[in-house]
Amino acid sequence: MDVAGQAVQIATVDDGLPVGETSRPVIVRANDAYTARLHTSLDAVRPLWLRFQRDGVCTAHQHFAWVEGIVARLMPAGAEPLIVEVNDAVTGAPLMLVPLMLRSAFQHRVIEWLSCGVCDYSAPLLADAGAWTAQSAQAAWGAVRSVLPSADRFHITGIPQQIGGVANPLALLATTRDSVQTTFGLAIDGDPETVLKRLCRPSFVKEFGKDWRRLERLGDVELVQALSADQVEEIFGELVRMRLSRFRELGRFDLLTQEAVVDFYRDAAIQGLSDGSVRLFGLRVGGSLIAVQYLLVHQGTVHALLIAMDQSAVPNVSPGMAIIGRLMRWAREQDFGYFDLSVGNQSYKEHMGAKGSVLVELCHGYTMRGRAASNAIDLRNRTEAFVRSKPRLLNVAQRLMRGLRRSRGGR
Incomplete structure (x- = not known):
């Protein structure tokens, strides 16, 4: 008003x-x-x-x-x-x-x-x-x-x-009103070597240690940062490939199916080489990338924005958890104080010990058309949240989406 x-x-x-x-x-x-x-x-x-x-x-x-x-x-x-x-x-x-x-x-x-x-x-x-x-x-x-x-x-x-x-x-x-979205993150401090042990749940720390040892048995494990335009092209290209493959498997839509969005993220990562506001990391094992993480950084906070992984690369290992755990140590080495795991209720976030905060929204219709559109969007969002909260229903929906995408030629 x-x-x-x-x-x-x-x-x-x-x-x-x-x-x-x-x-x-x-x-x-x-x-x-x-x-x-x-x-x-x-x-x-x-x-x-x-x-x-x-x-x-x-x-x-x-x-x-x-x-x-x-x-x-x-x-x-x-x-x-x-x-x-x-x-x-x-x-x-x-x-x-x-x-x-x-x-x-x-x-x-x-x-x-x-x-x-x-x-x-x-x-x-x-x-x-x-x-x-x-x-x-x-x-x-x-x-x-x-x-x-x-x-x-x-x-x-x-x-x-x-x-x-x-x-x-x-x-x-x-x-404003509470939305169906929740963001998760961890305040990080102290010695980088012990940041996971001190701040994450013991079950996650134990699982991370086992996964890391399995990776080390396969060859050299290296966290690599893109420090040139050529490295951005290589690592970001792998992120897009892994992410689209994974999302097709899950029957989920991803913005990276849109060429303009891919170009936006790639160009932002290249520009971030000069001011450090965007960082791109890959986890390499024996010379092959198995996970990629796209980060934004500002004022003591690391935002884990896009993650992609080759889940089939190493049996019984979570490449995504491996790169996130390693990046938390990197963040402390760089003196960052907060690791933001972004929006979404994925189970791994609470498994790590991250704290959740509900996001709010400001959604109002001021005309008949506006109110109708607002009500339709609200219904869609709450229906999606309900489906995601029911594993069996979610599995059925994902199977339907995978079939629909296959019928459209894999898009």
Whole structure:
């Protein structure tokens, strides 16, 4: 709901575009606490974004280079980025950036997070680690809403409760609700050599030790990091091959079936060679890769984003658990303090001893079409969650999906 007593003005800002090129005027609205300014170009907010990224609080999923790749490669035709800058109404100091997008979907307009399926978390960039309250978050969101174009619905999922230990203002909104998604992770500290023994469950530590010894009997076991474009091409190519093979076997869809998504991840990994924001690792045994892990890193946190493994390479060994366990040690060697296992209720996460946190969502329909679409999406998501919670039902669904994919030529 918009906050009462808003002052409206149209402002032209220096957006850093080349001489002779101008962006459309920015809409600025104000309430007693905050002003909001709408930008429809990443270039217009680049300096502020990079400052918040460097000195403020954000997740690796909101790195400028990551989002720049989304806009360049993944946004649907006709979609428009909506970057909202929130400022203090008294001092004018920038406080927050909220990256959204407007797109058409089944004959209606939806505003959602600027993600296109490659951001696990929807979290604004904050100027600093100052505390937010439910009241201040609601007022700031009112300012955000006041500058956004009309739409049939909002659909923002994957909202974490915190951003680097700071309360996420989006999660404090009264209209959010718990989603069916849970994220898992482990706080890591101390000696890298003993990080698994000290922080993971004994059963996992025992299993990891057995698997590692089995691997060592097959030859040299090496954790290799892609440090050049050629190595990214090689290791990422294996990730795509292993992952698509595994997902076909399970009868599950994967975004990596889309060429644009593959190109996005590959290019982000190559770009990450210069700033370290993306890391790509492979676990090599006797000269062959048996597992690959794609990581994002920022502000003391390692995000385990994409994992792929050749489950048939070594009998009675879990290559996925082997590479994750080894990477936790690497993370401590690099002085990281949190290992994020990403979104999903896979059993191995609790088996390791990771702690879960439910993500929230902000999903509302504002027109008849918007409400119908919101209700349909909610039903689909909860049906999927129910099926995944029932192993027998899940097995039946996966068999059906495998048969359907085979009938379509293995896609």
